[in-house]
Amino acid sequence: MSSTQFTDFARYKEQRAALISSNLNRSLRPDHSVTVSAAEAKADKFVRELRAAISIWGTEHEGVPIPFPGMQFLTGRSIISTTKLFNFLIPKGGLLHAHLEATVNAEYVLKIALEQPALHVRSTAPHSALNLSKILPQFSPFPRKMFTDSDTALTDTFYSPDTWVSLKKARASFDPALGGPAGFDKWVIAAMVISPAEGQSIGPAINLFEEKFTDTFTVSNGLPRFTPVWKQYIYEFLRASVEDGVSYVETRINFYSKYMFGEDGQEKVPHHDWLKIFDETLGEFKAELKSQEREDEFIGARIIYSTLRLIDLEELEWYREDCITLKQELPHLIADSTSFRCFDLVGPENMLKPLIYYAEDLLRFRERQKEVGVDIPFILHAGETLGDGTEADVNLYDAILLGTLRFGHGFSLVKHPKLMKTCREKGILNEVCPISNEILRLTSSMPMHPLPILINNGLPVTLCSDDPAVFRNMGLTFDFYQISLRVLSRSEVTGLIALRELARDSLKHSTLEPSEKQRAISAWRKRWKKSVESIVDFTK
Amino acid sequence: MSSTQFTDFARYKEQRAALISSNLNRSLRPDHSVTVSAAEAKADKFVRELRAAISIWGTEHEGVPIPFPGMQFLTGRSIISTTKLFNFLIPKGGLLHAHLEATVNAEYVLKIALEQPALHVRSTAPHSALNLSKILPQFSPFPRKMFTDSDTALTDTFYSPDTWVSLKKARASFDPALGGPAGFDKWVIAAMVISPAEGQSIGPAINLFEEKFTDTFTVSNGLPRFTPVWKQYIYEFLRASVEDGVSYVETRINFYSKYMFGEDGQEKVPHHDWLKIFDETLGEFKAELKSQEREDEFIGARIIYSTLRLIDLEELEWYREDCITLKQELPHLIADSTSFRCFDLVGPENMLKPLIYYAEDLLRFRERQKEVGVDIPFILHAGETLGDGTEADVNLYDAILLGTLRFGHGFSLVKHPKLMKTCREKGILNEVCPISNEILRLTSSMPMHPLPILINNGLPVTLCSDDPAVFRNMGLTFDFYQISLRVLSRSEVTGLIALRELARDSLKHSTLEPSEKQRAISAWRKRWKKSVESIVDFTK
Structure with a gap:
């Protein structure tokens, strides 16, 4: 099909329509030649218009300085939830x-876990503001007779690594300087999910990232x-x-x-x-x-x-x-x-x-x-x-x-x-x-x-x-x-x-x-x- | 082809080889069934081993804190140039x-441009450390009789926006606080290329990025x-x-x-x-x-x-x-x-x-x-x-x-x-x-x-x-x-x-x-x- 065969534009447009309908309309697609009701056609049109508008992506949002429709999911997630679509x-x-x-979701899991006195938590080192994101919690249930009465907080400087503490107590005693109980929740949940920052960082080697992914399973599986x-x-x-x-x-x-x-x-x-x-x-x-x-x-x-x-x-x-x-x-x-x-x-x-x-x-x-x-x-x-x-x-x-x-x-x-x-x-x-x-x-x-x-x-x-x-x-x-x-x-x-x-x-x-x-x-x-x-x- | 047809593993392996050779070896590929000399086979093997080693990506490099083979070109460029491959x-x-x-390359263009007394430069505002990356240079040659003798530097606070200054003088008089002549070069070159940071930023809307891409042409075309x-x-x-x-x-x-x-x-x-x-x-x-x-x-x-x-x-x-x-x-x-x-x-x-x-x-x-x-x-x-x-x-x-x-x-x-x-x-x-x-x-x-x-x-x-x-x-x-x-x-x-x-x-x-x-x-x-x-x- 060389351009030389077209003596006039009408012929071109005819060939173009044929080429596009045999190629671009794509007879292999699942939505090719299917029945579409009048209501579906209307809804489809509306949804397309809604997407074309994408006005929500043009404005600033709290915590999302420069939003755009193709942005990473974890970063754009909070905006997505507010869209009409x-x-x-x-x-x-x-x-x-x-x-x-x-x-x-991690918040729900932690909530129901806190209702279980049998559940305990430990960590590999005492916490500080510096190492918080690097230390992972580990969870385990214990038989009644092995429940620990220890009042040691995970955040005490004299916390002995790998010592099990009751989950509820560990939360209550979490150092107020590290956010107290809310800080504890934040720490646990961060270990179970991939954060927007982690998702967005394109620097680290893939292997480092896969480690984080595996860690989320290791931590959350315990519950x-x-x-x-x-x-x-x-x-x-x-x-x-x-x-x-x-x-x-x-x-x-x-x-x-x-x-x-x-x-x-x-x-x-x-x-x-x-x-x-x-x-x-x-x-x-x-x-x-x-x-x-x-x-x-x-x-x-x-x-x-x-x-x-x-x-x-x-x-x-x-x-x-x-x-x-x-x-x-x-x-x-x-x-x-x-x-x-x-x-x-x-x-x-x-x-x-x-x-x-x-x-x-x-x-x-x-x-x-x-x-x-x-x-x-x-x-x-x-x-x-x-x-x-x-x-x-x-x-x-x-x-x-x-x-x-x-x-x-x-x-x-x-x-x-x-x-x-x-x-x-x-x-x-x-x-x-x-x-x-x-x-x-x-x-x-x-x-x-x-x-x-x-x-x-x-x-x-x-x-x-x-x-x-x-x-x-x-x-x-x-x-x-x-x-x-x-x-x-x-x-x-x-x-x-x-x-x-x-x-x-x-x-x-x-x-x-x-x-x-x-x-x-x-x-x-x-x-x-x-x-x-x-x-x-x-x-x- | 259901697994039930395999009564033994020998049969499976036979079928697998057939399936893979008809599919995976990919008869459509340009390198399928082509002649390969003994030397080429040897060189191919060596280059593959070299790539598999990728040891260069496992260590720190100046200015590239966490290198990995799939990293963005602009960031990994300096490492690439040092590899054997x-x-x-x-x-x-x-x-x-x-x-x-x-x-x-921009450095060369600027070098040969500086040899031309006819070339002049201007910018839309006086420079300061704050706006340096936002102000773009504009270049133009002038007829001999229109050469400016102005000694105003682009970086003078009383530089009147859009005033043409001889390229050579503009470079020589660039404020030492902004790096002097080297600072001038840096400014001009940055406007003509996409920097690693610009290339890596995944936040900005595509449109903002396309603007930067267009700007590089606008600036460099002048020379x-x-x-x-x-x-x-x-x-x-x-x-x-x-x-x-x-x-x-x-x-x-x-x-x-x-x-x-x-x-x-x-x-x-x-x-x-x-x-x-x-x-x-x-x-x-x-x-x-x-x-x-x-x-x-x-x-x-x-x-x-x-x-x-x-x-x-x-x-x-x-x-x-x-x-x-x-x-x-x-x-x-x-x-x-x-x-x-x-x-x-x-x-x-x-x-x-x-x-x-x-x-x-x-x-x-x-x-x-x-x-x-x-x-x-x-x-x-x-x-x-x-x-x-x-x-x-x-x-x-x-x-x-x-x-x-x-x-x-x-x-x-x-x-x-x-x-x-x-x-x-x-x-x-x-x-x-x-x-x-x-x-x-x-x-x-x-x-x-x-x-x-x-x-x-x-x-x-x-x-x-x-x-x-x-x-x-x-x-x-x-x-x-x-x-x-x-x-x-x-x-x-x-x-x-x-x-x-x-x-x-x-x-x-x-x-x-x-x-x-x-x-x-x-x-x-x-x-x-x-x-x-x-x-x-x-x-x-």
């Missing part, structure tokens, strides 16, 4: 990728691994998800620790009981919703059994058997849509073992499942990397060969033209975690995210929050907002209808049985319609 | 995308637009390019200003004379190389006629005719490989007019060329944007319809699966400017650059420096280094052989005539071989 609650469908132990906290933690996760417009969750639980602490302060509660508590809590939550006639807002929760990619093959054998046993012992969890339907090995792919290391044993795991008559397919983390042909990137190939139902992340998939075709044909969905990708430095701001490449190539994707307790992107509204912000302010081709397809696809690609899936989608559709109407009402 | 000079082939008025400086400027550009291993250049000259200043200080030198000076200087430079028996190091230079995308259609008509007239008036430039072979409209695409605005008139331009018997095809800037379906992104479609030979940038092409196929089939090359993309915030660090997507999709690409005077990436070594750094430290599939293909493609996709192209490629090939040998020698 943020406050249109659209139903998100399912949350398919969230690590349970990083799903509840929910205690059955009374665990129960409230799960309830709050479900409550907050539904509150945010999520109607179904598939959450990864990390079963790496073999036991958690029971009410008696003993570290003896096995995985079987973790799941029973999950099941009971889910039951109570659903009953509560039903009593409020809100049962359509929530279909249920399923569990993806996970352990860490740092285990060796002998350890994997233990987890494989554990997973099968749990599946056999708790068949009722299946009927109730609570099941570890799937299996995953998690952790930072760039640092831990590649899937090929586990591949032979994972195949054996599938054989063993057949022998005992259970079916626990894989949903594997793969391609959460900037690499190209590195082990973490090649995980994509092993995940496919191992029959993964979806990719956890799949971030590097865009570098593999042929594999993208395979995934499109097989319908393998990418669990895309936009805010996680930004904070963990896979993409430094939303407009740089490869999501449009996946969408324009017709690959199924859904938005996920990954570790919202660490990233402060509770629910899915923040991730939807970040994508809307990017998509609506930078893209002419993507709007509300694309978000609709992403939300619907989260249910379509869930592990729900066909009939449940149908129910989930039709309940979601009703809520979507209402949400569109409320946007249209707003424009009147 | 940087110092292996590989022949780069052609430089296909560089705006002439931003190709010579080479004076024929004595222009001549030395061109010579230095050619000299530094060859010094850096570049053997051919196609440079865009911005003809937006209709005249430059002559030795007499009058702004009356037309485009015709700009080109004549270019031609004479090129001839002198080639003669100099010849006298040193180095003529194989440099094939020649061609010019892409450019003006800015802020003109209206009436103005475009003037430039179209100007371009044709120049082509007719200076036919000898063609024989000597110096010709404005092509035409482009340049400037920040997100801010200026889209190609569709000019399309009809650009077609008419091609018709007119036919009538008068000249051929000036287009090489158009397109897709230098993070947008998706925005005007700047849609420029890709118009560029293709207008018959562009290459894309200036083509950064957003990766979002267009079908268009990528068209470009692969047509052999449309992307002039990729890695460091420019990083500094102008299209990609915030090298590992996030979409280059591997282009390469893995088999699209021809070449590396370019864009505005090296502003970005401080003179020559092509920095851009090759940044890509090597990224490619070699993050990619298992891309190494020295891919760089070889990128360098060769720069000549293959140049506008050289077939016979010249052949000569250029075979001269390059000889130098490449030598360069590989010198790397192998180093390993001994």
